[in-house]
Amino acid sequence: MSSGTGVEVGALAARSRAAAVLRVKSAATALAVLPAACAAVLWAGAAGGRLDGTGWDAARLWVAVLAVLALALAGATALLIARAAPAESPAVPVEERAAPALYHLVRELAERLGVPAPAAIALTPDCDSWLEERGAAPGVRAQVLVIGSPFLWWLRVAELRALLAPVVAGTEPAAEPTTAQARRFVRGLDAALATAGPRAPLAHRVLLAVPARLARLLLVRCRSAAADMERYVAAACAERARKVDYGRRITAQEQVGLAYAGWDRLLGRVAVPAWRLGRWPARLDAGLAAALAELSRRDRLAADEQAMRLTEPPASELLEESELADEAASLLAARLFHGERGGQWRPVSWRDYPREVVERLWRADAARLGEVLGEEGRAHTVAHVLDEEGRSRAVAHVLEHLTVSDSPPERVGVLAGLPVRGGGVRSAPRTAEYPARTEPETEAEIFPETPEEEADRFAHPRAAALAAGLAARLAREETGEAGGAARTSEGVYDGDGGLPLFAPPPVRSGAEVLADHVTSLVCCAAVDAGGAVPGLDWLDGPVLLVDGERVRDLGARVRSLVEDGDSIPLRRWLARVGVRLG
Numbered sequence: 001m002s003s004g005t006g007v008e009v010g011a012l013a014a015r016s017r018a019a020a021v022l023r024v025k026s027a028a029t030a031l032a033v034l035p036a037a038c039a040a041v042l043w044a045g046a047a048g049g050r051l052d053g054t055g056w057d058a059a060r061l062w063v064a065v066l067a068v069l070a071l072a073l074a075g076a077t078a079l080l081i082a083r084a085a086p087a088e089s090p091a092v093p094v095e096e097r098a099a100p101a102l103y104h105l106v107r108e109l110a111e112r113l114g115v116p117a118p119a120a121i122a123l124t125p126d127c128d129s130w131l132e133e134r135g136a137a138p139g140v141r142a143q144v145l146v147i148g149s150p151f152l153w154w155l156r157v158a159e160l161r162a163l164l165a166p167v168v169a170g171t172e173p174a175a176e177p178t179t180a181q182a183r184r185f186v187r188g189l190d191a192a193l194a195t196a197g198p199r200a201p202l203a204h205r206v207l208l209a210v211p212a213r214l215a216r217l218l219l220v221r222c223r224s225a226a227a228d229m230e231r232y233v234a235a236a237c238a239e240r241a242r243k244v245d246y247g248r249r250i251t252a253q254e255q256v257g258l259a260y261a262g263w264d265r266l267l268g269r270v271a272v273p274a275w276r277l278g279r280w281p282a283r284l285d286a287g288l289a290a291a292l293a294e295l296s297r298r299d300r301l302a303a304d305e306q307a308m309r310l311t312e313p314p315a316s317e318l319l320e321e322s323e324l325a326d327e328a329a330s331l332l333a334a335r336l337f338h339g340e341r342g343g344q345w346r347p348v349s350w351r352d353y354p355r356e357v358v359e360r361l362w363r364a365d366a367a368r369l370g371e372v373l374g375e376e377g378r379a380h381t382v383a384h385v386l387d388e389e390g391r392s393r394a395v396a397h398v399l400e401h402l403t404v405s406d407s408p409p410e411r412v413g414v415l416a417g418l419p420v421r422g423g424g425v426r427s428a429p430r431t432a433e434y435p436a437r438t439e440p441e442t443e444a445e446i447f448p449e450t451p452e453e454e455a456d457r458f459a460h461p462r463a464a465a466l467a468a469g470l471a472a473r474l475a476r477e478e479t480g481e482a483g484g485a486a487r488t489s490e491g492v493y494d495g496d497g498g499l500p501l502f503a504p505p506p507v508r509s510g511a512e513v514l515a516d517h518v519t520s521l522v523c524c525a526a527v528d529a530g531g532a533v534p535g536l537d538w539l540d541g542p543v544l545l546v547d548g549e550r551v552r553d554l555g556a557r558v559r560s561l562v563e564d565g566d567s568i569p570l571r572r573w574l575a576r577v578g579v580r581l582g
Helices: 003-047 054-083 100-113 149-154 157-168 171-175 177-195 202-207 209-243 246-276 284-298 300-309 322-337 353-375 380-386 391-402 451-455 461-489 510-528 554-564 568-576
Strands: 092-094 120-124 129-137 140-148 279-281 346-348 533-537 541-546
Touching: 003 054, 003 171, 003 177, 003 209, 054 177, 054 209, 092 322, 100 120, 100 157, 100 209, 120 149, 120 322, 129 157, 129 171, 129 177, 140 149, 140 157, 140 171, 149 157, 149 246, 149 284, 149 322, 157 209, 157 246, 171 177, 171 209, 177 209, 202 209, 209 246, 246 279, 246 284, 246 322, 246 353, 246 541, 279 322, 279 353, 284 300, 284 322, 322 346, 346 353, 353 391, 353 461, 353 510, 353 533, 353 541, 391 461, 391 510, 391 554, 391 568, 461 510, 461 554, 510 533, 510 541, 510 554, 510 568, 554 568
Parallel strands: 120 140, 279 346
Antiparallel strands: 092 120, 129 140, 533 541
């Protein structure tokens, strides 16, 4: 099948399914006016003297009442659908004067495809691109090309053009009358359900209960045809785009998968810690490009290939002021995925990230550790943790608190009546060398532990109690922060009660919580001693640097203390970086 034939077949199939959607609308309209038509016939017969009698009079009355009710419900449903504003995806509009080269690329692409060009362009902090009908003026809606901002910073210009070809090709079916009318009908039904949804006021839900049920019924009836219509439209667009840089599109799709994985990792390990401290990284897209470049350098198999493509200019050069566009998309990502933070919500540059985010994060964890120890009757530890000169004394106290003995510790159950597992004794002590572990290795590490399994990970009841106290304190803080963010963020985007979206904190075991806090305290002590500085790894987030090199064995030494009660490896490392205990 030739490309032209494939496009025609897909377009005809899409129009056929669009007609099926409109038939549902027509059937609903006919059903609504049917009682009124019957009532008109009955009243016309009475006026002609042919339908007289008590029975006909009662029939006319009941049919007239039914007609009034049907028309009232139909009018209310139609008004609900007409007044409901379709949801618009959060995006940063890009004016033509801010990106003339990008607009020229899109228009040239539309001309090569033989389709109308989009009316405008917008950026969204997501690894996706699509066409969306937006309000260009009061009462006027136009097709807007929404481009994922990570693509502009990671893809090359030719790759971006190849990737956008199927999307831009969608402007033709969007302009086709039958398809456009069917899409507006389905979007109106969806918007009507959102207007009368669970987030609407109670009075709204009560008044719109019946019209909303009718709208839901119509949406269910046309859902299958609408889904088929969109599939045929996508197939026709993909077939039309085959004549534009098809070979380059295959390469671009590979980079899209890489960008998606890198974006998710950057948000989870770099952006989320900053967001929780009230800071939003101002150059997330540039950070993604740096993270993926670093990943490419670490991958020896793909290093040469990536090095060749990185010599080409990135698509962000199509923007006149790429830094401002990156900042706007980064702020939108923070609001969308985490929520507003009021007056404390400030941008942070990558240069200041280690000082304003990493170090603050460590010191907050260290202070929390001291407060929980203070609640256990060791109030002097709080002052030590908050005092830079006394940080080493706080570390010494924590080591003393968690150490069982200098020999391989015996496992003890910390819950009442718990037996010791497997005899509870390890046959050999841990060695001084600890490999860095970054991924789960066993099924037990992937699935949550039971309280008994969690308790058995500690070498001393004091460690289990401290971990439980920290976990409870973190749960209270995160609950309060989530509620406050939700209140201050209410109404950030009109027309969608589900925004903003919050990034849920990762689930951590008690041992992991305690290990993270002890690590933060140790890092603070190392920084205060002058032997280390906070740093940022694009792929792993906050790290500790000693002599410019990332410390990779600290986590294993802390786990040895937390889980086994063995402080010797950590004491040796502290002495090596210049932290004096005592």
